[in-house]
Amino acid sequence: MNSIALTIDGRPVKAAPGTTVLEAAATLGINIPTLCYLKDVNELGSCRICMVDVKGARTLQAACVTPVAEGMEVATSTPRTLRARRTNLELILSDHPQECLTCIRNQNCELQALAEAMGLRESPYEGKMSCHPEDWSTPSLARNPAKCVLCRRCVSVCQKVQGVHAIQTMERGFDTVVAPAFHLPLGEVACVLCGQCSLVCPTGAIHERSQVEEVWAALADPGRHVVVQTAPATRVSLGEEFGMVPGSIVTGKLVAALRRLGFDRVFDTDFTADLTIMEEGYELIRRLKEGGALPLFTSCSPGWIKFVEHFYPKLLPNLSTCKSPQQMFGALAKTYYADKAGIPPDRVYVVSIMPCTAKKFEAVRPEMNVGGTRDVDAVLTTRELGRMLREAGVDFAALPEEDYDRPFGISTGAAAIFGATGGVMEAALRTAYEVVTGKALGNLNIETVRGLEGIKEVSIDLDGLTLKAAVAHGLGNARRLVELVARGETDYHFIEIMCCPGGCIGGGGQSIPTDAEIRQRRMDAIYTVDERMTIRKSHENPAVLTLYEEFLGEPLGLRSHELLHTHYQPRSLYPGRRESK
Amino acid sequence: MSQSACCQGAALSEILTDDQRNALDAIIAEHRNSPADLISVLHEAQELVGYLPQEVQVRVAEGLGVPISEVYGVVTFYSLFATRPRGKFKISLCNGTACYVRGAPRVLDRLERELGVKPGDTSADGLFSLDVVRCLGACGLGPVMTVNADVHARLKPDRLGGLLDGYRRTEGQ
Ligand code: SF4
Ligand code: SF4
Ligand code: FES
Numbered sequence: 001m002n003s004i005a006l007t008i009d010g011r012p013v014k015a016a017p018g019t020t021v022l023e024a025a026a027t028l029g030i031n032i033p034t035l036c037y038l039k040d041v042n043e044l045g046s047c048r049i050c051m052v053d054v055k056g057a058r059t060l061q062a063a064c065v066t067p068v069a070e071g072m073e074v075a076t077s078t079p080r081t082l083r084a085r086r087t088n089l090e091l092i093l094s095d096h097p098q099e100c101l102t103c104i105r106n107q108n109c110e111l112q113a114l115a116e117a118m119g120l121r122e123s124p125y126e127g128k129m130s131c132h133p134e135d136w137s138t139p140s141l142a143r144n145p146a147k148c149v150l151c152r153r154c155v156s157v158c159q160k161v162q163g164v165h166a167i168q169t170m171e172r173g174f175d176t177v178v179a180p181a182f183h184l185p186l187g188e189v190a191c192v193l194c195g196q197c198s199l200v201c202p203t204g205a206i207h208e209r210s211q212v213e214e215v216w217a218a219l220a221d222p223g224r225h226v227v228v229q230t231a232p233a234t235r236v237s238l239g240e241e242f243g244m245v246p247g248s249i250v251t252g253k254l255v256a257a258l259r260r261l262g263f264d265r266v267f268d269t270d271f272t273a274d275l276t277i278m279e280e281g282y283e284l285i286r287r288l289k290e291g292g293a294l295p296l297f298t299s300c301s302p303g304w305i306k307f308v309e310h311f312y313p314k315l316l317p318n319l320s321t322c323k324s325p326q327q328m329f330g331a332l333a334k335t336y337y338a339d340k341a342g343i344p345p346d347r348v349y350v351v352s353i354m355p356c357t358a359k360k361f362e363a364v365r366p367e368m369n370v371g372g373t374r375d376v377d378a379v380l381t382t383r384e385l386g387r388m389l390r391e392a393g394v395d396f397a398a399l400p401e402e403d404y405d406r407p408f409g410i411s412t413g414a415a416a417i418f419g420a421t422g423g424v425m426e427a428a429l430r431t432a433y434e435v436v437t438g439k440a441l442g443n444l445n446i447e448t449v450r451g452l453e454g455i456k457e458v459s460i461d462l463d464g465l466t467l468k469a470a471v472a473h474g475l476g477n478a479r480r481l482v483e484l485v486a487r488g489e490t491d492y493h494f495i496e497i498m499c500c501p502g503g504c505i506g507g508g509g510q511s512i513p514t515d516a517e518i519r520q521r522r523m524d525a526i527y528t529v530d531e532r533m534t535i536r537k538s539h540e541n542p543a544v545l546t547l548y549e550e551f552l553g554e555p556l557g558l559r560s561h562e563l564l565h566t567h568y569q570p571r572s573l574y575p576g577r578r579e580s581k
Numbered sequence: 582m583s584q585s586a587c588c589q590g591a592a593l594s595e596i597l598t599d600d601q602r603n604a605l606d607a608i609i610a611e612h613r614n615s616p617a618d619l620i621s622v623l624h625e626a627q628e629l630v631g632y633l634p635q636e637v638q639v640r641v642a643e644g645l646g647v648p649i650s651e652v653y654g655v656v657t658f659y660s661l662f663a664t665r666p667r668g669k670f671k672i673s674l675c676n677g678t679a680c681y682v683r684g685a686p687r688v689l690d691r692l693e694r695e696l697g698v699k700p701g702d703t704s705a706d707g708l709f710s711l712d713v714v715r716c717l718g719a720c721g722l723g724p725v726m727t728v729n730a731d732v733h734a735r736l737k738p739d740r741l742g743g744l745l746d747g748y749r750r751t752e753g754q
Binding site for chain 2: 159165166167168169170171172180181182189574575576577
């Protein structure tokens, strides 16, 4: 490969053609400040925070969009660049509410960090402040355009990565605002509530809708029996809320932390992930044998469900009728568990710890209830749990490793990998193979469905039947795959879709920052969790088997149908329209 | 500057005549699934309807295969597009630096009171729409405004009432 030679701050560096000055500088350990830049997603050069001096150029250049050139001489920290960066930041701050102390992103805000790094001590520009209403129309996310710096990262993620196009820059000049069409609230347009926008927003302009207060209140209520479940992906990310390196496995500390907060029982969504494999696996086998819409799509990801409801309602019959593991857990906690523990179901309060903002929406879907009681009462994202623990003064790093409570704390490695793209497929195949063929699977690791490739394929021989399957993550990839299916160009039997890039480990409720490298580390950690488990196949989970024996009967049985399965509804694609086409 | 679109959720049949609707469908049909034609289609649609109500934008989005957020983004970015019905007389007040210094804010204030509208809106009788625009290029004559093709220079707030009445009279004839 021919490389390009240049100097940055007098130091020679070689870089591949197409590399930006920003990236080349980083290899020398020089971190040029950025604001609007988001690698591979938002490279617009619009905020002008990353200004550098390029010898011979008439004006300062934006490092994030300037490609390296042979013989280029770049100076990053000259009086001129520093002044320009400061001025640009001051101008941005002149239309930003100075409410850092009460902001949800206090101490985790890129604008605040820039102001600190640049040593700003005053905001010299005064002027008109933009005034746009806050938007609290969804149970998952809230928007506060007053805090928006118009970096457009959220717009790019929503368009390019998710292919949803729910938000866009509207109007022009000083009136420019990032909003849904017609300035409608987010809850009235085709937004899937994935929260990827909240994950990339450098400020507090789009953020999760916190339920921390509700959970504190429930914990303080002696009349309530508060149980908590933890999603697979949260055990490899919560550590980051406390400064641990991405990919730290904190399962035991997570359990201990939740006990310190006062939860009566600490259970695991992994348990119902195993259960999902049983129900969904049998659903697949039934559709294969007795007919039914194929391919069967997985249904654990609520953003993906909402996406199908808005954009591909014709494919609703292809969605698995299985509730997600979160909802299965809630339904069982208020029936089987309550009964076993001798607690009246209406006293049981179910909290979920999720990597996901769409889970908050899923929990309040009207059909997600048992006899009128909601399956799940409150959903906290990884970020909210981090805040709660900091508020309670829990010294996370010093916590011991503790075990989940029984019986809903018993799980397998197959459940853990639900947290990463390809994981549900791998778990399902481990079980399907053994259940259908009656033979033991030699190598449990199904590598072809692992990793960050956008769309993955696998086929597996089930004693004469070749099961063809595919996996996609990130709704942009999902749409590409679904288009093929909709045009009848594929012969897949089973398709796993996770709404967020990387799967739940990259979920919209995860720790900020979440980037490609951090996703990879969390993913590696998830597979380590799997390897360390004694049992690695869902159908061998003893607690799941007992549950069937004592309560459910058999997969797809009457009780399962009532508690663990659900239905979907078409939603409109256009504001003011009842249905989409 | 339209904070909320006009005719939200109204069916196309309530806004357009049958002829207009057929013509709109014909325009869209010509550009079906051609996202690149968005601006010209919006332009034609506006020529036809006079403005771009929400349902027209939705129809264009659907026909061209462009997300509705993008259609609305384009409509609100270009000042040539209107999301509300325009008045018979379109007032454009210059807000360039020279006009501003020479008293455009006071002119605007008076126009708002006389017409009972804010910039971007149309008066209740449907006669006047008011817009504030960037420099019209007649800086020596400021404050300046145009009413359709007429240019009015060296505006004085006190004379605006008479000026508007003149237009009201031509309408009466
Ligand atoms: S939640 Fe997802 S779909 Fe909705 S605006 Fe944000 S990125 Fe787009
Ligand atoms: S909402 Fe956040 S991510 Fe989106 S443009 Fe504004 S500051 Fe950037
Ligand atoms: S980070 Fe380079 S212009 Fe915004």
